[in-house]
Amino acid sequence: MSASTKLSTSVKVLCYLAEVHPMPKTSKMISEVIGVNASKLRKLLSMLSKQNIVKSTQGISGGFVLSKNPDLIHLQEIYCAIEDRKAFHLNVSKLNDNVNDRTVLFNNYFLNLFADVQVEIEDKMRYISLKNIMNELGIRFYYK
Amino acid sequence: MSASTKLSTSVKVLCYLAEVHPMPKTSKMISEVIGVNASKLRKLLSMLSKQNIVKSTQGISGGFVLSKNPDLIHLQEIYCAIEDRKAFHLNVSKLNDNVNDRTVLFNNYFLNLFADVQVEIEDKMRYISLKNIMNELGIRFYYK
DNA sequence: ATAAAATGTTACACTATCCATAACATTTAA
DNA sequence: TTAAATGTTATGGATAGTGTAACATTTTAT
Numbered sequence: 558m559s560a561s562t563k564l565s566t567s568v569k570v571l572c573y574l575a576e577v578h579p580m581p582k583t584s585k586m587i588s589e590v591i592g593v594n595a596s597k598l599r600k601l602l603s604m605l606s607k608q609n610i611v612k613s614t615q616g617i618s619g620g621f622v623l624s625k626n627p628d629l630i631h632l633q634e635i636y637c638a639i640e641d642r643k644a645f646h647l648n649v650s651k652l653n654d655n656v657n658d659r660t661v662l663f664n665n666y667f668l669n670l671f672a673d674v675q676v677e678i679e680d681k682m683r684y685i686s687l688k689n690i691m692n693e694l695g696i697r698f699y700y701k
Numbered sequence: 702m703s704a705s706t707k708l709s710t711s712v713k714v715l716c717y718l719a720e721v722h723p724m725p726k727t728s729k730m731i732s733e734v735i736g737v738n739a740s741k742l743r744k745l746l747s748m749l750s751k752q753n754i755v756k757s758t759q760g761i762s763g764g765f766v767l768s769k770n771p772d773l774i775h776l777q778e779i780y781c782a783i784e785d786r787k788a789f790h791l792n793v794s795k796l797n798d799n800v801n802d803r804t805v806l807f808n809n810y811f812l813n814l815f816a817d818v819q820v821e822i823e824d825k826m827r828y829i830s831l832k833n834i835m836n837e838l839g840i841r842f843y844y845k
Numbered sequence: 846a847t848a849a850a851a852t853g854t855t856a857c858a859c860t861a862t863c864c865a866t867a868a869c870a871t872t873t874a875a
Numbered sequence: 876t877t878a879a880a881t882g883t884t885a886t887g888g889a890t891a892g893t894g895t896a897a898c899a900t901t902t903t904a905t
Binding site for chain 3: 702703738739740741758759760762763775
């Protein structure tokens with residue numbers, strides 16, 4: 558799953574959980590609504606759970622619930638929860654005998670450039686909440 | 702080759718061509734300096750040639766030359782020359798019977814968001830010229 | 846307590862993509 | 876005319892991604 562696909566899938570799931578809040582939904586139920594394999598959803602949701610975006614409970618009548626209000630969940634934290642690798646990733650040259658100072662110089666330059674870009678992307682996402690998205694898409698939700 | 706690797710490799714090559722300007726350099730020569738396979742370099746350089754960033758001449762004593770001054774070559778045009786796909790690419794769901802209006806809604810939302818991000822990245826790159834980079838890295842070049 | 850049912854994680858076969866290189870057709874200048 | 880360069884296609888091996896299954900672990904309802 559690409560970073561962008563993971564992000565959009567996560568948002569779809571979270572919007573669904575916001576709509577049906579506070580009813581816990583199992584990965585199987587979500588799978589049927591979203592159309593993504595339940596096992597894969599569990600992997601995604603387990604990461605969101607570790608960052609306290611959703612709350613999971615096991616056992617009978619368990620499932621997943623939003624752990625905070627949609628206006629407190631931002632795209633940036635979703636993105637960081639599901640993606641450790643950066644959006645722009647430089648495959649720096651393997652260090653061998655042929656690597657000279659010049660190569661190191663270039664690699665550092667692009668590493669910095671891509672880091673800058675990354676920061677800008679995350680800044681943009683930091684100001685978009687789940688509530689923003691649902692409002693924009695005309696999805697009603699109930700919370701608290 | 703990832704987009705970022707193609708970009709940094711291209712810049713390395715272009716800097717080298719700027720340094721030795723106006724002497725044509727063959728893909729084999731460049732390969733030995735940059736440490737990237739000559740065939741792969743030709744593929745990259747052929748794309749740069751189509752966007753008039755380098756000029757190629759075939760035959761004996763042929764090779765590649767910068768086609769304009771380093772201060773007129775910007776990262777954005779290099780990036781566009783070598784990469785058709787966007788940096789952020791949404792794998793939109795295959796359209797089947799299960800795809801409902803909701804899915805289309807989400808896909809459009811993220812398509813727009815990623816397009817915005819793409820524009821910002823390109824804007825950033827539009828203001829970085831090859832000359833900027835060479836100055837910053839302390840690489841002297843001769844042109845015209 | 847026990848069993849049912851959920852998450853969380855690992856494993857796996859299959860596929861697709863990537864990558865380095867080779868091979869060859871095409872072009873061009875000496 | 877020929878040598879030598881680019882431009883493009885092909886290829887085989889490695890690598891990564893995908894969808895799914897399997898199973899251990901946890902937890903609640905009875």
